[in-house]
Amino acid sequence: MSRLLGRVSTVLFWATPFACALFWAYFNGFPDIMKSRFLVPGRLDLLAMNRALCFVANMLPAVVAMYGFRTIRELFGLYAAGEIFSRRNVSCYRALGKALLYWAGAAFLNTPLLSLAMSAGMPAGQRHITVSLGSDELAALFAGAAALVISWVMDEGRHIEEEQALTI
Amino acid sequence: MAILVNLDVMLAKRKVSSKALAEAVGITAQNLSILKTGKAKAIRFSTLEAVCRFLDCQPGDILEFKPDGDSPGGGD
Numbered sequence: 001m002s003r004l005l006g007r008v009s010t011v012l013f014w015a016t017p018f019a020c021a022l023f024w025a026y027f028n029g030f031p032d033i034m035k036s037r038f039l040v041p042g043r044l045d046l047l048a049m050n051r052a053l054c055f056v057a058n059m060l061p062a063v064v065a066m067y068g069f070r071t072i073r074e075l076f077g078l079y080a081a082g083e084i085f086s087r088r089n090v091s092c093y094r095a096l097g098k099a100l101l102y103w104a105g106a107a108f109l110n111t112p113l114l115s116l117a118m119s120a121g122m123p124a125g126q127r128h129i130t131v132s133l134g135s136d137e138l139a140a141l142f143a144g145a146a147a148l149v150i151s152w153v154m155d156e157g158r159h160i161e162e163e164q165a166l167t168i
Numbered sequence: 169m170a171i172l173v174n175l176d177v178m179l180a181k182r183k184v185s186s187k188a189l190a191e192a193v194g195i196t197a198q199n200l201s202i203l204k205t206g207k208a209k210a211i212r213f214s215t216l217e218a219v220c221r222f223l224d225c226q227p228g229d230i231l232e233f234k235p236d237g238d239s240p241g242g243g244d
Contacts, residue, residue, distance in 0.1 A: 162209075166207060166208050168199045168202060
């Protein structure tokens with residue numbers, strides 16, 4: 001099971017930038033109802049430059065997500081190798097917690113960057129900047145804090161296991 | 169570590185091999201090595217009792233307190 005989840009994480013790690021690139025490459029071909037969630041008012045399609053900028057803006061949370069997937073892959077690799085309460089497990093949980101916190105920050109920054117990228121090149125007065133804080137970001141903050149607490153508990157568990165192993 | 173394990177000395181005095189002690193006490197040779205090299209963090213009373221019984225000695229013959237500079241109360 002750990003190996004399977006490790007492989008899934010590897011696939012997600014590589015799929016993230018590709019999915020991001022494909023999304024913005026074919027953005028204009030999407031149905032209007034899908035595009036309306038992203039588009040700035042007064043523009044139905046995006047120029048290649050705007051889509052390239054959107055891709056760059058989107059890569060900010062994507063890179064953080066890739067870091068998270070890489071950490072999960074490493075963690076499941078350790079589980080598959082039978083390492084459960086090691087120092088490396090603890091650092092994986094700590095890195096995962098930090099990745100979730102970073103992701104919340106990146107997702108928060110992504111909205112204004114995306115709106116700037118979409119309205120770049122539009123005449124003065126029609127450029128937009130949007131700021132939003134949604135439940136996704138708050139959930140990531142909460143999950144990140146929880147993962148950091150879990151990493152602390154794991155470290156305590158590691159100490160106990162180490163003591164147990166050195167009790168003769 | 170302020171507690172020294174003098175198991176090697178007792179083994180030599182009694183002319184007993186580590187392997188024989190490990191078998192008699194019911195611990196692995198690896199664990200006995202951890203104990204002899206002072207890497208152990210704790211020793212169970214049951215292990216200590218079995219070692220003392222087999223080597224016909226007292227716990228004080230195996231364990232020795234030697235204060236070091238870093239320990240609280242260890243002045244010299």
